[in-house]
Amino acid sequence: MRNDEHSRSILTEEEKDMIDEELSHYPTKQAGAVEALMIVQRRRGWISDELLLAVADHVGIAPAELDRSATFYNLIFRQPVGQHVVLVCDSVSCWLMGADRLRKRLQSCLGIGAGETSADGRVTVLPNVCLGACDRAPAVMIDETLHGPLTEHELDRLLDSHVLQGAR
């Protein structure tokens, strides 16, 4: 299966070039494998079995070995996620400053709890360890941008402008 034409052709030329560039910085293939997954995930949202096989094949390591890394890192997604990913800090400084209130607000606005994806596929909410923004607690990261400190009201506005875009 892993050598068949189909899985190899899944990656675009651009993705392959980017992966090759990344691999060139390490003496072994394994070392670049996690970044190879991240390159693909950034474009595809998540790593399906087919993509995993294609990346393993292109990098030249065993799929099982690549999947060990893929399933170890919490920010490599082996299940579908929404178009947007909201990381809610669940560590102590944000907890002290009211992170639970933000989580409840997300639940009531989007109808989903931490670890879930909205039915329309727009957004996934995930708990995350300390985002390193404790002076801006409570903080969330929406896609690649950090926001904080946030009140429930400010969170509403952010969701409207970044995630829901008028869907509510």
Add this chain to the structure above:
Amino acid sequence: MTIDDRPLTGLIRRHGPPPTLSEYEERGGYASIRAMLGDMTPEEVQREVTDSNLRGRGGAGFPTGKKWSFVPMGVDAPRPKYLVVNADEMEPGSFKDRLLLEGHPHQLIEGIIIAAYAIQAEYAYIFVRWAYRSSVTALERALREAREAGLLGHDLFGSGFNLTVHIHTSAGRYICGEETALLNALEGHAVIPRAKPPYPQVCGLWGKPTIVQNVETLCNLPHILTHGAEWYNDLGQGKDAGTKLYAVSGRVRRPGVWELPIGTTVREILENHAGGMQEGYAFRAMQPGGGSTGFLTEEHLDVAMDFESLSSVGSRLGTGTAIVLDDRTCPVGFVRNLEHFFAQESCGWCTPCRDGLPWVERLLGALDSGNGRPQDMDILERHVTFLGPGRTYCAHAPGAMEPLKSALQHFRSDFDRHIAERGCPWRSHATAR
């Protein structure tokens, strides 16, 4: 205060872009590199750093010069050697390396060149956590500028020294910050710590001599070379040398991060810099150096925030980033949150940590929700012993026990109340807020 009192952060604009290469060079940036490559041997650089008494800022406080002294040197030394920059900063409550990465990436690059030259490493990897996107952007830009200006690459300034620097973006998990687990992560292997010895200085990345160094540690190096070891020693207030990035989060007026002489007292940081407690909140306790350090209470406010003073009161400087517990927050809930983190982030390699931390988390959860039993206190105490230093494969589990151990000492009556009152006495407050 002048820039010379705050060497690491003096050029950082809190709300603006980091200094460009030309801005930095106008203020003396990279001058230490030209001087070093011109007329210092690697051994002389090592000696200067040893004399400076710089100690690692990543949490363990190991003397940097001493760390380097274990690296094999000379023509017979194994090659290539590696320098790894630990920019994984994931300890709860820590956000100091972010300031240095985003605010002044060229200073870090200058520090990388110095450390690499001192041990004659020709490759450096900067290991950055995924969530620090803006750090990566700032670093990429600075690296491009440095390469174009010939500060990185082949035969730097005609010295024969080569250095290639690459950014490795990680994808989460706290254990990646532990120095030997980090090496496994970089190599793409299962991310568990390695047995020591052999130490990374002798047998690190791909079996070659390697040093792993925290971001803040490296950022001190340009200033040590520029101003000398004696100047650096004088910057500190007590036994330790230099400045330290201190931070405070929690219910204080001005949460933030400040560069101060190492050895500044807890009180000065809390009151003068963090602005004291917010209206309506009183100080109860704090962790001085991130989530894996033991609590200090009111009686410790005049303790100096340096390595020895904090260990003499049963805690640790750690990362120097304090988390304040206020009087309206439940200490049991606080520790429960921490132990949830540690249990989740255990790599699972050794039994006491893999099985003990979830047990601790469950017991604290039971206490918090009113199902705690008196005998649970003994079980918690026993975990403090069985997961303590020397009983596990790495420092993760002992780190997790430090806040628990000190909480059991300082907040014993709060734990007991959870059992006696069958629930959390604070919960009604919390929901009323």
